[in-house]
Amino acid sequence: MASIGELKRISTQVRRDIIRMVTGAKSGHPGGSMSSADILTALYFNIMEHDPSTWERDGKGQDVFILSAGHLSPAYYSVLARCGYFPVSELATFRKLGTRLQGHPSVARKLPGVAQASGSLGQGLSAAEGIALGKRLDGDSHLVYTLVGDGECEEGQIWEAAMFAAHHKIDNLIAITDWNGQQIDGPIDQIAGVGDLRSKWEVFGWTVLEGNAHDFESILNVFAEAKAMTGKGKPVMILMRSVMGEGVDFMAGTNKWHGKAPNQEQCETALSQLEETLGDY
Numbered sequence: 001m002a003s004i005g006e007l008k009r010i011s012t013q014v015r016r017d018i019i020r021m022v023t024g025a026k027s028g029h030p031g032g033s034m035s036s037a038d039i040l041t042a043l044y045f046n047i048m049e050h051d052p053s054t055w056e057r058d059g060k061g062q063d064v065f066i067l068s069a070g071h072l073s074p075a076y077y078s079v080l081a082r083c084g085y086f087p088v089s090e091l092a093t094f095r096k097l098g099t100r101l102q103g104h105p106s107v108a109r110k111l112p113g114v115a116q117a118s119g120s121l122g123q124g125l126s127a128a129e130g131i132a133l134g135k136r137l138d139g140d141s142h143l144v145y146t147l148v149g150d151g152e153c154e155e156g157q158i159w160e161a162a163m164f165a166a167h168h169k170i171d172n173l174i175a176i177t178d179w180n181g182q183q184i185d186g187p188i189d190q191i192a193g194v195g196d197l198r199s200k201w202e203v204f205g206w207t208v209l210e211g212n213a214h215d216f217e218s219i220l221n222v223f224a225e226a227k228a229m230t231g232k233g234k235p236v237m238i239l240m241r242s243v244m245g246e247g248v249d250f251m252a253g254t255n256k257w258h259g260k261a262p263n264q265e266q267c268e269t270a271l272s273q274l275e276e277t278l279g280d281y
Contacts, residue, residue: 086111
């Protein structure tokens with residue numbers, strides 16, 4: 001279990017990986033990957049019960065994570081590699097034709113750590129609920145985690161899944177919303193507007209908690225609270241307030257870097273703001 005200091009070092013390196021991967025591919029989604037980097041780092045290095053050496057796609061005997069917002073794959077791949085699911089050097093193949101690290105997570109080439117293909121927004125939450133029900137049937141006490149985006153919450157399937165989970169009392173599920181207020185076309189509240197997310201999830205029958213996605217003490221505390229609420233008849237949603245592009249000044253707080261790759265000069269500027277902590281690939 002990593003300390004807060006270790007988590008900070010890992011997440012800084014994850015952000016370096018994101019910048020280099022997207023720049024190298026000349027495509028990808030750095031903004032949301034940067035805003036979710038601390039959440040994913042905490043999950044894989046402190047919160048979840050998992051073992052890369054024994055991992056299987058069926059998830060038996062371990063916690064399972066599903067990235068519903070599949071375009072955040074740069075952060076996901078970096079965290080998986082950094083905790084030992086596959087070689088860190090493989091990050092250099094991001095979005096290259098025929099490789100395992102596609103723009104959205106795929107199971108076609110059996111990338112270790114990826115239990116579900118994702119990227120069609122709204123679907124990952126439903127998949128996570130199915131896995132959670134499977135664990136219930138198997139008598140497996142481990143939990144299922146899934147990360148959605150706040151822009152993704154404009155998808156109708158999210159709310160179908162919200163109703164289903166509450167109705168079936170899927171209480172071994174912890175969902176997290178990367179709540180950065182931005183989507184590819186602009187600020188969330190100017191596009192379709194998800195309104196009061198906390199009230200929405202509560203009305204749909206979920207236990208709702210809030211945390212700061214860039215404060216590891218807050219992240220660890222809210223996950224501990226969420227785990228304590230499992231097994232009580234209701235699914236749990238953690239709304240994590242975050243900043244799109246967090247960690248790089250010219251990317252932070254704007255939708256402009258949602259799906260845009262930096263050029264080499266911008267990449268170097270970004271990397272100059274992020275200390276190399278674990279060694280670049």
